[in-house]
Amino acid sequence: MARITLLTDFGTPDGYLGAMKGVLATQAPSAVLDDVTHAIPPGDIRKASLVVGRYWKRFPPGTVHLVVVDPGVGTPRRGLALTADDRLLVGPDNGVFSSVFAKADTWWCYSLASGTGLLPEPTSDTFHGRDWFAPAAALLATGTPPAELGDPVSDPVRIIFDEPRREGSWVIGSVVEKDRFGNLATDLPAELVGEVGEVLVAGTRVPFLRTYGDATTGQLIALVDSDGRVEVAVRDGSAATRLGLGVGGEVRVRTILEG
Amino acid sequence: MARITLLTDFGTPDGYLGAMKGVLATQAPSAVLDDVTHAIPPGDIRKASLVVGRYWKRFPPGTVHLVVVDPGVGTPRRGLALTADDRLLVGPDNGVFSSVFAKADTWWCYSLASGTGLLPEPTSDTFHGRDWFAPAAALLATGTPPAELGDPVSDPVRIIFDEPRREGSWVIGSVVEKDRFGNLATDLPAELVGEVGEVLVAGTRVPFLRTYGDATTGQLIALVDSDGRVEVAVRDGSAATRLGLGVGGEVRVRTILEG
Amino acid sequence: MARITLLTDFGTPDGYLGAMKGVLATQAPSAVLDDVTHAIPPGDIRKASLVVGRYWKRFPPGTVHLVVVDPGVGTPRRGLALTADDRLLVGPDNGVFSSVFAKADTWWCYSLASGTGLLPEPTSDTFHGRDWFAPAAALLATGTPPAELGDPVSDPVRIIFDEPRREGSWVIGSVVEKDRFGNLATDLPAELVGEVGEVLVAGTRVPFLRTYGDATTGQLIALVDSDGRVEVAVRDGSAATRLGLGVGGEVRVRTILEG
Numbered sequence A, B, C: 001m002a003r004i005t006l007l008t009d010f011g012t013p014d015g016y017l018g019a020m021k022g023v024l025a026t027q028a029p030s031a032v033l034d035d036v037t038h039a040i041p042p043g044d045i046r047k048a049s050l051v052v053g054r055y056w057k058r059f060p061p062g063t064v065h066l067v068v069v070d071p072g073v074g075t076p077r078r079g080l081a082l083t084a085d086d087r088l089l090v091g092p093d094n095g096v097f098s099s100v101f102a103k104a105d106t107w108w109c110y111s112l113a114s115g116t117g118l119l120p121e122p123t124s125d126t127f128h129g130r131d132w133f134a135p136a137a138a139l140l141a142t143g144t145p146p147a148e149l150g151d152p153v154s155d156p157v158r159i160i161f162d163e164p165r166r167e168g169s170w171v172i173g174s175v176v177e178k179d180r181f182g183n184l185a186t187d188l189p190a191e192l193v194g195e196v197g198e199v200l201v202a203g204t205r206v207p208f209l210r211t212y213g214d215a216t217t218g219q220l221i222a223l224v225d226s227d228g229r230v231e232v233a234v235r236d237g238s239a240a241t242r243l244g245l246g247v248g249g250e251v252r253v254r255t256i257l258e259g
Helices: A016-027 A045-055 A098-103 A128-141 A239-243 B016-027 B045-055 B098-103 B128-141 B239-243 C016-027 C045-055 C098-103 C128-141 C239-243
Strands: A003-008 A032-037 A064-068 A079-084 A087-092 A107-112 A150-152 A165-167 A170-178 A184-189 A198-201 A204-206 A220-224 A229-234 A250-254 B003-008 B032-037 B064-068 B079-084 B087-092 B107-112 B150-152 B165-167 B170-178 B184-189 B198-201 B204-206 B220-224 B229-234 B250-254 C003-008 C032-037 C064-068 C079-084 C087-092 C107-112 C150-152 C165-167 C170-178 C184-189 C198-201 C204-206 C220-224 C229-234 C250-254
Touching: A003 A016, A003 A045, A003 A128, A003 C016, A016 A032, A016 A064, A016 A128, A016 B003, A016 B032, A016 B045, A032 A045, A032 B032, A032 C016, A032 C032, A045 A064, A045 A098, A045 A170, A045 C016, A064 A128, A079 A098, A079 A128, A087 A128, A107 A128, A184 A239, A184 A250, A198 A220, A198 A229, A204 A220, A220 A239, A229 A239, A229 A250, B003 B016, B003 B045, B003 B128, B016 B032, B016 B064, B016 B128, B016 C003, B016 C032, B016 C045, B032 B045, B032 C032, B045 B064, B045 B098, B045 B170, B064 B128, B079 B098, B079 B128, B087 B128, B107 B128, B184 B239, B184 B250, B198 B220, B198 B229, B204 B220, B220 B239, B229 B239, B229 B250, C003 C016, C003 C045, C003 C128, C016 C032, C016 C064, C016 C128, C032 C045, C045 C064, C045 C098, C045 C170, C064 C128, C079 C098, C079 C128, C087 C128, C107 C128, C184 C239, C184 C250, C198 C220, C198 C229, C204 C220, C220 C239, C229 C239, C229 C250
Parallel strands: A003 A032, A003 A064, A064 A087, B003 B032, B003 B064, B064 B087, C003 C032, C003 C064, C064 C087
Antiparallel strands: A079 A087, A079 A107, A107 A150, A165 A170, A170 A184, A170 A250, A184 A229, A198 A204, A198 A250, A220 A229, B079 B087, B079 B107, B107 B150, B165 B170, B170 B184, B170 B250, B184 B229, B198 B204, B198 B250, B220 B229, C079 C087, C079 C107, C107 C150, C165 C170, C170 C184, C170 C250, C184 C229, C198 C204, C198 C250, C220 C229
């Protein structure tokens, strides 16, 4: 059973998603369509790339991941078909696959041809999700190798994320994501934090616990999140609201080795 | 593989959608269920009909589209089963299929029987999506022809949309839809607009470009949308907010022929 | 075709749902995944249990229902695998299955083992949906009996809901749920209400009608909802907003027998 997952910033209520699913169902009739999300903030390529990094490799080999956050639709920006660690991905060449390039053991990337060979000329200048990326995803889901969709690309667009830096016994990172619960994910890898490590967020010392339930209701804590990074949270509440902190906010960790 | 698509105004968090999917899964066990949207504004038949028009024919022949925006649930309003250009549709007879009737080459329409023959008497007066339309959709998905579900209907409810009108060299249309991005879709067909056509929205001259990416950030533009109509947009922003304009707002186009 | 339904409080935009679906797709590759909702308010176990009660038995025997509203993730709270009236359910032992225990003719319940036998040790302390419950759901969907996942449990956590009480000719209940439309569901069973029964909400007499469409636009009414309980609604509007009433608000019904 072929699977195509879908991530967009379309929302659902306007029917753009419906149109895209219709193309997929027509051109890859035996594929199952699995929604990941359609609620990426409009045009937020950075968020899309972080979210793609969270699921692409959890699906089985052969899965096709269709990713359409495409503020540059209709401009000369390229479209990409990728194979990465045996998963397949399709979407615009604007950085949405940055996490894939960073984490894949091996990847090959191809620039989608248009109006030649297998892929049609998009019939609109404003909806390549429906007219170009969905047909490409359907071709992959029905067995066409990505290399047949276009020429190899060695320089896909990649978002460069800031890296944590050292300052004496401190490692200084930043908030990279705020989730639905108001938890703040950081770019600090959990390995940095020793058992008695200390976390400082917006000038506040935050105890380091194992999980939310070990805190008291309303307590501000740090913990290791499910991606293996330092996260700041409030039990049964929102750390983002409590701290007035969003993406880019500074988070400091004193490491046990130098502390 | 039979496919049933779902469009409702239920939202998801109350479990009404879950109950309806359960009925479909029980009565059409081999069908795949594809969500289109459950975020139609409550009772907004007009919006539902525009959205249905965007996807119903993109799906392959044989697809069953279940459409439940049903403010008249439990009243004598009819339920319909349709076949239109080889797609099948089920829902209330309140206008939600207006776009289908307008665009289909051929359609036949039947009034769902109730409590006789194949369809059960609904067990509630307030949830025909679960008790009446879902069983009808399951019957269609498992091969029952729509004509076996009830008597032919030649006068289904149809929403009459305003048409653009001519005034000298101008064509005067209106906003028919605001999407998630704040883009304003109009009823002006793209063929009206020549290469040097001029667009006037709420008294403002708006340049006509090919796609969003050809504008500067924040620029107010007009373009041809993915349905082939004139759309007003702001690059990386909301035209609806910028102009304070919503559904029904006037949009004027000066055509090249008479201009 | 195996089916796994999904109910969470994750929202979709952060990719946690995507990660969980990836695990399911990998470990139960032939299962179809049906979203019920991901918009349960964060940590709202009570709401989750009411919603689960609305759909679990509508799906066919053999369906696996994965339910992840899990504010106690990582604490010693148990994980459960259930069989109830031939449906299968997986999730935390925190009350989310209360409606199932209340409504099932027969159920058996097992405490998920961890790190022994079939189930892995969760790789995170904060995301058991992905690391523990999804693998358990995949095992059930691929034919493993729940009893093989852990030891029997006879005392799962159950939410005790208030029951309506009698006071002379009145039955006094309360609002248990507010839905997307602003309708207020109560714990008053419809059988209590005779044909001329009288409903009093927040001091206001409310006429008892058969369905929304029998009211005039904006009228405040009571009716029997699709679960067979008394509901308070406003036609084309929100009873919750009109009355300023939410969960726990009092609703009184004068029964015909004693009235």
